[in-house]
Amino acid sequence: MAFVLGAHFSLMTCKVAKNTHDDAAYIRRAVDLSEKSAGFTSPHPNFGCVIATSTGKVAGEGYLYAQGTKPAEVLAVESGGERCRGATAYLNLEPGDCHGDHTAVSALVQAGITRAVVGIRHPLQHLRGKAVCALRSQGLQVDVLGEDLQSKVMEEARKSCLIVNAPLIHRACSRVPFSVLKYAMTLDGKIAASSGHASWISSKMSRNRVFELRGRSDAIIVGGNTVRKDNPRLTARHGGGHMPMRIVLSQTMNLPEEANLWDVSEASTIVVTQRGARRNFQKYLASKGVEVVELDILNSRDVMEYFHDRGYLSILWECGGTLAASAISSGVIHKVFAFVAPKIIGGKNAPTPVGELGMVQMSQALDLIDVCYEQIGPDMLISGFLQPVPDLMPVIPSEDETFAIDPTVTPYESSIISFYKTWDPYGAFSNFSPHPIQMPDSNDNYVTWSSVEHYYQAQKFAGVNDPAAQDCVEKIKAMRSPEEAARVGRSMQRQHPDLVRSDWESMKIDVMYRALKCKFSIYPHLNSMLLSTAGSVLVEASPHDLFWGGGREGEGLNYLGRLLIQLRSEFLVQQLIKVHNLCYITLLSENYLLLSFGIISGAAG
Numbered sequence: 001m002a003f004v005l006g007a008h009f010s011l012m013t014c015k016v017a018k019n020t021h022d023d024a025a026y027i028r029r030a031v032d033l034s035e036k037s038a039g040f041t042s043p044h045p046n047f048g049c050v051i052a053t054s055t056g057k058v059a060g061e062g063y064l065y066a067q068g069t070k071p072a073e074v075l076a077v078e079s080g081g082e083r084c085r086g087a088t089a090y091l092n093l094e095p096g097d098c099h100g101d102h103t104a105v106s107a108l109v110q111a112g113i114t115r116a117v118v119g120i121r122h123p124l125q126h127l128r129g130k131a132v133c134a135l136r137s138q139g140l141q142v143d144v145l146g147e148d149l150q151s152k153v154m155e156e157a158r159k160s161c162l163i164v165n166a167p168l169i170h171r172a173c174s175r176v177p178f179s180v181l182k183y184a185m186t187l188d189g190k191i192a193a194s195s196g197h198a199s200w201i202s203s204k205m206s207r208n209r210v211f212e213l214r215g216r217s218d219a220i221i222v223g224g225n226t227v228r229k230d231n232p233r234l235t236a237r238h239g240g241g242h243m244p245m246r247i248v249l250s251q252t253m254n255l256p257e258e259a260n261l262w263d264v265s266e267a268s269t270i271v272v273t274q275r276g277a278r279r280n281f282q283k284y285l286a287s288k289g290v291e292v293v294e295l296d297i298l299n300s301r302d303v304m305e306y307f308h309d310r311g312y313l314s315i316l317w318e319c320g321g322t323l324a325a326s327a328i329s330s331g332v333i334h335k336v337f338a339f340v341a342p343k344i345i346g347g348k349n350a351p352t353p354v355g356e357l358g359m360v361q362m363s364q365a366l367d368l369i370d371v372c373y374e375q376i377g378p379d380m381l382i383s384g385f386l387q388p389v390p391d392l393m394p395v396i397p398s399e400d401e402t403f404a405i406d407p408t409v410t411p412y413e414s415s416i417i418s419f420y421k422t423w424d425p426y427g428a429f430s431n432f433s434p435h436p437i438q439m440p441d442s443n444d445n446y447v448t449w450s451s452v453e454h455y456y457q458a459q460k461f462a463g464v465n466d467p468a469a470q471d472c473v474e475k476i477k478a479m480r481s482p483e484e485a486a487r488v489g490r491s492m493q494r495q496h497p498d499l500v501r502s503d504w505e506s507m508k509i510d511v512m513y514r515a516l517k518c519k520f521s522i523y524p525h526l527n528s529m530l531l532s533t534a535g536s537v538l539v540e541a542s543p544h545d546l547f548w549g550g551g552r553e554g555e556g557l558n559y560l561g562r563l564l565i566q567l568r569s570e571f572l573v574q575q576l577i578k579v580h581n582l583c584y585i586t587l588l589s590e591n592y593l594l595l596s597f598g599i600i601s602g603a604a605g
């Protein structure tokens, strides 16, 4: 008997140990998958999903390609089909809910998944714990790494989940984008010769890697002096795909009249400066299509908070040592990429990667964490974190926990509801949300568009009697994500204004209205979500789109928010007709609110 028990025990131990390794391996596979769109699309939460059968075979997998495309979990169950029944789903990140109806959770449940292993809980407060809870309530066994599964190997797998979504986690915890400082230096620690000449220190192979890093970033930042000395382009020459914003920080605005960065045909540029600096030069830049932003005082933290509010997740700093020192001192740099070239340039006054930090003892030096060394051609790339990726477990309470801590907080307490990125609360109101719509074409045949954004962008060129305009429509329609549809639509409009329909300016509000009406009519849960906001003003919190968005300080026209409010009123009237006693009061208060904000009279018709 003792022998039998012993055998049973050792078998069990083996099984647990094997599963632990499998679980960790599949989570790592989900992590690798989740990164696959890096460089093609703008940074977004990285989701990967791997479905494995009980015999350890991969049944299906998927990853989120871009904001507003099919969730990783949906793609994985689609590819797995019947093999998903009784299988385990491995998710590097707890699912979000850009659809507003728990699409990812439903997909896993309907596919017959019986167990889910989750790398980390979602870092954003309004999503944290929601999907884990929903899956458990549907009877799935859900194991969260670090909570339900604890071992060294699990800890390593969990760490890879934290790292792959470091930008999102930093954004959630510190309300600044994830910032990487990158520089190329000689073996004697110089980033330029004493003359300021710096092209090139690192090899072509290293510089190609930089293009890739740029493609994974929302924006590249340099200081005014780098513009004056290098006249950089700061583009991601990686063969198409996402092009980051170029940002110049300049206190003096003492910038050249001619510079590569003022050519905005390939990529956009923002110059951030101090209030009042060289206003005439600001106007000059604006006339070239460069956006100028004035802040009260130009310090790195304020700049990062500003770009956080613009929805940025990830920023690459390619500045010189003066600005780098200021950014490190402000605590906004999270990671460093140093390309070290086997060259010596010398020069007592040649610039170095990081200027004055005020440290006097070597014991004060900042130690990098999780350092990696990689040889790239003749150069060495040394990378590491200056600040660890915050461990979410004790830091961010879930939405429910917040209410428990502070019962006065409710999601509906404010009379203004803002929305912008699809992963934020009310993200399903965004035109980038993953909701296909059906709209009639010129022959009244219904055509499916992947998102409101696809439809809106394509309508700029619809009905124009030129095959090139028709090509634009088809190209936009075929785009894989709303972001790419917007990118193509905007660049075509900029480059070929002759292909844009002549009545576009007067028709665009109507086009948007019809698209939104379709979206909020055909998805009942979106309709309910919209109606649930009755009494609140809806604002698209886009700080730079001053027509559709509300602007940073409320200076935008907020036409997207207005149209949604208008639609909400129309839906409420329809409801009123059905059950008029119930809704009469709601409608009255709604109209009172709209009137008091001047929205009824100002709304587009």
Ligand SMILES: NC(=O)C1=CN([C@@H]2O[C@H](COP(=O)(O)OP(=O)(O)OC[C@H]3O[C@@H](n4cnc5c(N)ncnc54)[C@H](OP(=O)(O)O)[C@@H]3O)[C@@H](O)[C@H]2O)C=CC1
Pocket (backbone or CB within 6 Å): 182, 183, 184, 185, 190, 191, 192, 195, 196, 197, 198, 201, 222, 223, 224, 225, 226, 227, 229, 230, 249, 250, 251, 252, 253, 254, 255, 298, 299, 300, 318, 319, 320, 321, 322, 323, 324, 326, 351
């Ligand atoms: N090898 C490499 O990887 C790189 C090398 N370089 C080299 O470095 C040299 C330039 O270095 P450096 O002058 O340090 O670089 P930067 O121009 O990148 O940074 C300094 C400038 O940033 C602006 N700035 C805005 N806000 C601040 C702030 N809060 N604190 C400090 N500066 C701020 C100022 O512009 P303003 O004066 O307009 O107000 C300031 O002159 C050049 O020779 C260039 O070739 C540069 C980048 C990378």
Ligand SMILES: Nc1c(N[C@@H]2O[C@H](COP(=O)(O)O)[C@@H](O)[C@H]2O)[nH]c(=O)[nH]c1=O
Pocket (backbone or CB within 6 Å): 183, 184, 198, 199, 200, 201, 202, 206, 207, 210, 222, 226, 230, 231, 232, 233, 234, 235, 318, 319, 339
């Ligand atoms: N000199 C140097 C770098 N310098 C950085 O690259 C910028 C120029 O970019 P671009 O004009 O787009 O090619 C320059 O202003 C500075 O920020 N980078 C590197 O990887 N290696 C190098 O040796």
